Amino acid sequence: MSDITAGRLTRVPSTAFWKQDDWWAVGAGLALIALAYGVFASGSSLAWLAVTPPKWTALPQLTAHFAAAWPRYLAQAALWLVVVSGALAALGYRVRSTAPAFLLLYVLSVAIFTLGQWADAVRFNLEPPLVALAVGLLIANLNLLPRGLDAGFKVEFYIKLGVVLLGATLPLTLIAWAGPVALAQASIVSIVTFGVIFAAARALGLEPRFAAVLGVGGAVCGVSAAIAIAAAVGARRQDAAVTVSIVILWAIVMIFALPFASHLLALPAGVGGAWIGTSEFADAAGIAAAQAYGDIAAKTAGAAAGAADQSVAAFTLMKVVGRDVWIGVWALVLSIVAATRWENTGIETRIGAADIWRRFPKFVIGFLLASIFITLVAQHAGHAQFGHATTANLVTPIKNLRTWAFSFGFLSIGLTTRARDLTAIGARPLLAFSAGVAVNVVLGLALSTWVFGTYWQHLGQ
Amino acid sequence: MNACRTCRHFDTAQATLECFIPAIGSLSSVHAASRADDGVCAVHARLVAATATCRQYKEGVIF
Numbered sequence: 419m420s421d422i423t424a425g426r427l428t429r430v431p432s433t434a435f436w437k438q439d440d441w442w443a444v445g446a447g448l449a450l451i452a453l454a455y456g457v458f459a460s461g462s463s464l465a466w467l468a469v470t471p472p473k474w475t476a477l478p479q480l481t482a483h484f485a486a487a488w489p490r491y492l493a494q495a496a497l498w499l500v501v502v503s504g505a506l507a508a509l510g511y512r513v514r515s516t517a518p519a520f521l522l523l524y525v526l527s528v529a530i531f532t533l534g535q536w537a538d539a540v541r542f543n544l545e546p547p548l549v550a551l552a553v554g555l556l557i558a559n560l561n562l563l564p565r566g567l568d569a570g571f572k573v574e575f576y577i578k579l580g581v582v583l584l585g586a587t588l589p590l591t592l593i594a595w596a597g598p599v600a601l602a603q604a605s606i607v608s609i610v611t612f613g614v615i616f617a618a619a620r621a622l623g624l625e626p627r628f629a630a631v632l633g634v635g636g637a638v639c640g641v642s643a644a645i646a647i648a649a650a651v652g653a654r655r656q657d658a659a660v661t662v663s664i665v666i667l668w669a670i671v672m673i674f675a676l677p678f679a680s681h682l683l684a685l686p687a688g689v690g691g692a693w694i695g696t697s698e699f700a701d702a703a704g705i706a707a708a709q710a711y712g713d714i715a716a717k718t719a720g721a722a723a724g725a726a727d728q729s730v731a732a733f734t735l736m737k738v739v740g741r742d743v744w745i746g747v748w749a750l751v752l753s754i755v756a757a758t759r760w761e762n763t764g765i766e767t768r769i770g771a772a773d774i775w776r777r778f779p780k781f782v783i784g785f786l787l788a789s790i791f792i793t794l795v796a797q798h799a800g801h802a803q804f805g806h807a808t809t810a811n812l813v814t815p816i817k818n819l820r821t822w823a824f825s826f827g828f829l830s831i832g833l834t835t836r837a838r839d840l841t842a843i844g845a846r847p848l849l850a851f852s853a854g855v856a857v858n859v860v861l862g863l864a865l866s867t868w869v870f871g872t873y874w875q876h877l878g879q
Numbered sequence: 880m881n882a883c884r885t886c887r888h889f890d891t892a893q894a895t896l897e898c899f900i901p902a903i904g905s906l907s908s909v910h911a912a913s914r915a916d917d918g919v920c921a922v923h924a925r926l927v928a929a930t931a932t933c934r935q936y937k938e939g940v941i942f
Contacts, residue, residue, distance in 0.1 A: 438910055438912045439910040507917070512909060572908065573907075573908070574910070640907065641903060641905075641906045642911050645926065646913045646915070646917065648925075649914075649917035649918075652926070652927055653925060654926075655919055656927060658900060662902055666902055666905055669906055696934075700907065702906055703906055724927075746913075763923065764933050765920070765925065765927055766932045767927070767930075767933065768882070769928060770930075773915065776916075777914075779911070779913055832907055835902070835905040835906075835929050839905075841901040857917060
């Protein structure tokens with residue numbers, strides 16, 4: 419975005435907080451949590467508004483539910499519309515594009531959520547995240563919607579908003595207990611994966627900047643890391659585009675592959691979530707896979723209580739706390755390596771320590787603030803009270819809102835992933851990246867099950 | 880030496896990045912904090928940080 423002031427160029431920097439979806443997700447998430455708490459503190463609950471379709475076995479149950487609850491869905495849609503339209507308008511998108519897009523997203527989400535609540539859904543592999551992705555991909559690739567509606571299909575905003583709301587369902591003690599384990603596991607896998615992809619790419623004759631961008635795409639946080647590191651090292655723009663395409667391709671494959679592999683291996687929900695957090699490439703794709711596996715694991719005989727949430731919690735700790743927050747450090751280190759050891763491109767990069775904060779995924783702050791808030795509420799309420807009234811009237815409505823936010827994100831992944839938008843991928847980059855995937859998946863599984871399995875299996879219990 | 884931030888060859892607009900990498904929105908965002916002030920250099924055809932510098936710097940505006 420540019421502006422002219424007294425004949426001189428001034429640009430509104432992307433680092434301005436109102437230009438970043440991270441901060442809008444934090445603001446919207448904390449506002450929803452504050453609303454839930456305000457209603458709860460006044461002796462009521464947001465449960466009326468945070469309605470979700472019930473479990474069902476026969477259609478009459480559904481029709482009875484919607485006949486009675488339609489005003490609640492209408493009110494919820496209005497609340498989401500205000501939140502989403504407001505945030506996206508601040509990011510520069512017109513309400514006349516985002517509002518219809520969001521309403522479509524909401525209607526599709528209600529349909530997919532309802533299907534997922536069917537008693538036989540798991541038997542037919544109809545986990546809502548996977549169905550949402552498949553439906554979205556179908557709609558986008560058959561060109562059933564105008565591209566202008568993409569303005570309302572903002573995957574990152576919905577997922578970041580969901581992560582902030584997730585923070586309000588995880589006590590800070592849990593993050594403090596599992597955080598170091600996540601950090602250790604994620605660090606081992608990230609460094610090894612980067613090393614394998616970089617070495618393979620160099621061995622295949624790719625230039626070091628391209629190899630580095632591919633490496634972080636597989637090791638850190640997928641597309642976001644690829645863009646950040648491409649700029650930090652001054653990579654060619656087509657190298658960034660190729661990496662983004664490869665990351666998307668593998669991430670979509672992994673959304674389906676990791677939950678089914680976890681199911682075949684009969685992994686506990688927490689272990690499966692940790693594995694997905696280690697081996698998926700993007701937050702949105704990973705949360706879709708983790709939630710899908712949580713749903714599968716929860717309906718398996720002998721599943722621990724809260725299994726569905728365990729998978730998403732383990733994923734978030736591993737991916738967000740363990741991997742994403744280091745993106746600035748990767749940018750700093752690789753920019754120094756690029757400037758001192760790789761061929762001069764004529765561009766002098768000046769990445770400094772301040773970039774660690776500039777590139778920090780700010781939604782993590784919202785996640786932690788939400789967790790601190792709910793921990794303080796729990797302390798104030800006392801254990802017995804928190805276990806009953808607070809959970810039912812405060813935490814559960816927030817959890818339901820989180821599920822909706824994630825649903826919007828999962829659908830948006832499919833609705834914005836078009837095969838024709840993917841840049842032509844050469845064999846060598848794909849091979850190098852795939853070598854990293856192979857090592858990452860095996861190492862991630864070994865660490866999640868054998869080395870740190872006990873932690874992940876008992877997460878939150 | 881002035882940084883790319885005020886160079887006429889440097890474009891940090893979200894639309895530009897989406898044009899070069901159309902699939903960026905499906906699993907990331909041009910509005911992500913991790914992107915900082917990164918943009919595209921029209922001279923070098925590379926992604927660069929706004930703090931970078933080069934000899935082809937030219938103050939100005941792209942319309």
